[in-house]
Amino acid sequence: MKDTDTISDIPGLMQDMGTRARTAATELGFAAPEARAQALTAAADTLWARRAALTEANARDMAFGRNKGLSPAMLDRLMLDEDRIAAIRNGLCAVAAQPDPVGAVTAEWSRPNGLRIRRVRTPLGVIGVIYESRPNVTADAGALCLKAGNAAILRGGSESFHSSGLIHECLQQGLRAAGLPVDALQRVPTRDRAAVSEMLRMTDHIDVIVPRGGKGLVGLVQSEARVPVFAHLEGIVHIFIDKDADPQKARRVVLNAKTRRTGICGAAECLLIHEQIADGLGADVLRDLLAAGVEVRADDRLRTVVAGASPAGAEDWGREYLDSIIAARTVGDADGAIAHIRRYGSSHTDCVITENPAVADHFMARLDSAILMHNVSTQFADGGEFGMGAEIGIATGRMHARGPVGAEQLTSFKYLVSGDGAVRD
Numbered sequence: 081m082k083d084t085d086t087i088s089d090i091p092g093l094m095q096d097m098g099t100r101a102r103t104a105a106t107e108l109g110f111a112a113p114e115a116r117a118q119a120l121t122a123a124a125d126t127l128w129a130r131r132a133a134l135t136e137a138n139a140r141d142m143a144f145g146r147n148k149g150l151s152p153a154m155l156d157r158l159m160l161d162e163d164r165i166a167a168i169r170n171g172l173c174a175v176a177a178q179p180d181p182v183g184a185v186t187a188e189w190s191r192p193n194g195l196r197i198r199r200v201r202t203p204l205g206v207i208g209v210i211y212e213s214r215p216n217v218t219a220d221a222g223a224l225c226l227k228a229g230n231a232a233i234l235r236g237g238s239e240s241f242h243s244s245g246l247i248h249e250c251l252q253q254g255l256r257a258a259g260l261p262v263d264a265l266q267r268v269p270t271r272d273r274a275a276v277s278e279m280l281r282m283t284d285h286i287d288v289i290v291p292r293g294g295k296g297l298v299g300l301v302q303s304e305a306r307v308p309v310f311a312h313l314e315g316i317v318h319i320f321i322d323k324d325a326d327p328q329k330a331r332r333v334v335l336n337a338k339t340r341r342t343g344i345c346g347a348a349e350c351l352l353i354h355e356q357i358a359d360g361l362g363a364d365v366l367r368d369l370l371a372a373g374v375e376v377r378a379d380d381r382l383r384t385v386v387a388g389a390s391p392a393g394a395e396d397w398g399r400e401y402l403d404s405i406i407a408a409r410t411v412g413d414a415d416g417a418i419a420h421i422r423r424y425g426s427s428h429t430d431c432v433i434t435e436n437p438a439v440a441d442h443f444m445a446r447l448d449s450a451i452l453m454h455n456v457s458t459q460f461a462d463g464g465e466f467g468m469g470a471e472i473g474i475a476t477g478r479m480h481a482r483g484p485v486g487a488e489q490l491t492s493f494k495y496l497v498s499g500d501g502a503v504r505d
Contacts, residue, residue, distance in 0.1 A: 101266055116176075116180065119258035127169050158243075185199070195497055204288055205288075218267070294400075294402075339369075350407040382410060432444070461484075473485055
């Protein structure tokens with residue numbers, strides 16, 4: 081993949097891409113569902129056939145990332161091996177196999193005057209996706225936009241430039257195989273950040289922007305965009321271990337939630353431990369984390385019972401580490417945990433571990449995070465794990481889409497009204 085950073089006319093490039101995307105979206109919106117599914121299946125086959133080339137492209141990105149000084153967790157987000165390529169392929173096939181959302185009737189009713197009214201799903205139009213290191217987002221975002229009948233302009237991070245480029249080629253090959261316009265899925269062919277600024281102003285060509293990345297990226301998009309934005313904020317994920325937690329479940333869930341992959345938005349970042357179990361189960365959980373190589377930044381109470389924990393500072397509450405670091409503190413009860421999460425959380429994913437149904441119900445009713453979990457590892461905060469095949473991100477806002485954003489969430493609706501010559505008095 082050649083980086084066309086030598087492009088002198090970035091505004092002209094982006095306007096041309098936007099025009100072509102709008103034309104493609106018009107055609108894609110009424111394409112047969114079978115054609116969209118065929119495009120994704122063909123893309124999956126092409127991706128698997130070219131997995132050796134994708135591994136080579138990814139090695140170039142990994143070298144770039146190491147030279148750039150990316151942390152081990154961020155390099156892990158960037159890395160593709162055969163298992164992860166297989167997961168991307170399987171995700172494309174899963175999205176292809178899902179029911180097509182376009183045209184689905186979500187409600188219908190009749191009026192006494194003879195009108196028959198149906199509310200049906202319709203594509204949003206053109207979606208701009210701006211994302212950072214993870215190259216699999218190219219496939220996930222492209223697949224979900226296509227499944228929902230939308231055209232997409234994809235702008236990946238500089239670190240994943242070569243990997244994303246090859247995945248994009250596979251997606252376009254799928255479009256060709258299905259007889260769909262290749263302009264339906266376009267990728268910004270440059271690392272130049274001026275392209276991002278242009279995307280944020282393209283109100284005539286882009287209907288919504290979806291940022292997927294860290295707080296800096298999302299904040300930039302939200303502050304500068306003139307195009308509507310789906311907010312996908314950072315994952316400051318909390319786990320509250322109640323005094324009635326099952327010890328085995330708690331230890332297993334917390335260790336997985338923090339260590340399975342530390343660089344994803346569903347990784348646990350803060351433990352809230354009921355003060356009555358600080359000396360027992362709470363201490364055991366923290367020792368498990370320390371033994372696994374996690375740096376534990378704890379309050380004074382927990383540091384008296386767990387050797388090796390570092391003191392937590394004010395900056396450790398409400399922090400997304402995306403690394404082998406976790407904050408920990410004691411709370412008096414579930415309400416103490418809820419108050420902490422309301423103050424420091426990001427409304428992404430929060431979890432309670434307890435065998436007391438009343439405590440679980442209380443926790444889940446009084447918090448309004450996009451995803452709330454009970455006795456479940458927060459690493460399951462993922463559209464693929466929810467049965468969506470893939471996700472374009474986790475939306476933490478309260479408008480339009482919330483939680484994992486799949487194909488269905490990338491549609492709007494319109495009303496179809498029919499009658500038999502009805503006139504209004």
